[in-house]
Amino acid sequence: TSPFAWLRTRFYYLLIRLYFDQEFSIEEFTRGAKQAFSVVSKLLSQHKLDLLEELVSAEVLQVLKEKISLLPDSQRDALAADIDAIMYTTEGDVRIYYDDDGIKFVSILMCFWYLNGANLPDKVPSGAKVFQIVFGDENTKEKKHLLTANYEFQREFTEGAKPDWTITRIEHPRLLE
Numbered sequence: 001t002s003p004f005a006w007l008r009t010r011f012y013y014l015l016i017r018l019y020f021d022q023e024f025s026i027e028e029f030t031r032g033a034k035q036a037f038s039v040v041s042k043l044l045s046q047h048k049l050d051l052l053e054e055l056v057s058a059e060v061l062q063v064l065k066e067k068i069s070l071l072p073d074s075q076r077d078a079l080a081a082d083i084d085a086i087m088y089t090t091e092g093d094v095r096i097y098y099d100d101d102g103i104k105f106v107s108i109l110m111c112f113w114y115l116n117g118a119n120l121p122d123k124v125p126s127g128a129k130v131f132q133i134v135f136g137d138e139n140t141k142e143k144k145h146l147l148t149a150n151y152e153f154q155r156e157f158t159e160g161a162k163p164d165w166t167i168t169r170i171e172h173p174r175l176l177e
Contacts, residue, residue, distance in 0.1 A: 012094040016106055020096075020157040029153075030089055032165070033110045037151050038083040040167060044068060045080035056167045057154075067176050075175050078118035078147060088113040092150065103161075107154040107168065115144045148173055 016024045036055065043051050049065055056064070068076065092109030099105070152169035156162070170176070 009091055009094050012096060015096060020104065020106060026091065029108065029165075030091070030110070033108075033151065033153060034083060034086055034089055034112070036153070036165075036167065037110070037112050037149065038081050038086070040151070040170070041079050041081040041149065041172075044170075045076050045078075047076065054164075056170070060168060060170055064170065064176075071175070074119050078116050078120055078145065078175050079172055080116065080118075081112065081114040081147075081149065085115040086112055087115060087146065102158070104157040105154055106157060107152055109150060109152045109169070112149045112151070114147055114149070116147055117144045120145055147175070 013024065013026050040052060040055055043049070044064065047068055049061060049068065052061055052064070090111050092111050093107075094109070095105075095107045097105050097107075150169070150171040150173075151167050153165040154168040155165045
């Protein structure tokens with residue numbers, strides 16, 4: 001991350017604490033985002049989309065229903081991220097905005113890098129980068145792919161709104177296109 005982007009996100013975290021949620025902690029948010037990512041990605045891979053209704057926005061859920069049904073099993077398997085297989089997590093863009101009715105929202109884009117042992121083809125679309133990692137010796141090779149995913153979490157901070165974060169964007173490059 002560039003120093004400017006890092007400074008900008010820290011400024012937004014300060015604004016969130018000052019004006020929206022005095023208890024907000026990016027460390028706690030990141031822990032919860034990792035858990036949500038792991039649960040949602042596993043449900044996606046198992047094609048259990050009805051269980052996502054409380055976690056994912058209706059618009060995203062509709063798009064997922066269309067895309068997931070078209071995926072081959074190997075790609076659907078690659079969506080699943082065990083929480084222990086998440087290698088790196090970072091915040092992307094942080095936004096604070098108001099809609100025309102004065103409703104306040106905060107959204108945080110989280111980027112995840114995770115290992116997955118799905119049997120993916122070696123051929124990748126142009127522009128996509130896939131890293132393969134081999135564990136073990138020559139006799140017990142286990143090939144894993146280092147994959148990325150971007151999940152955007154949004155919460156309404158208008159007085160009286162539920163204090164829940166909802167996933168408003170799900171991207172698994174190369175898998176959900």
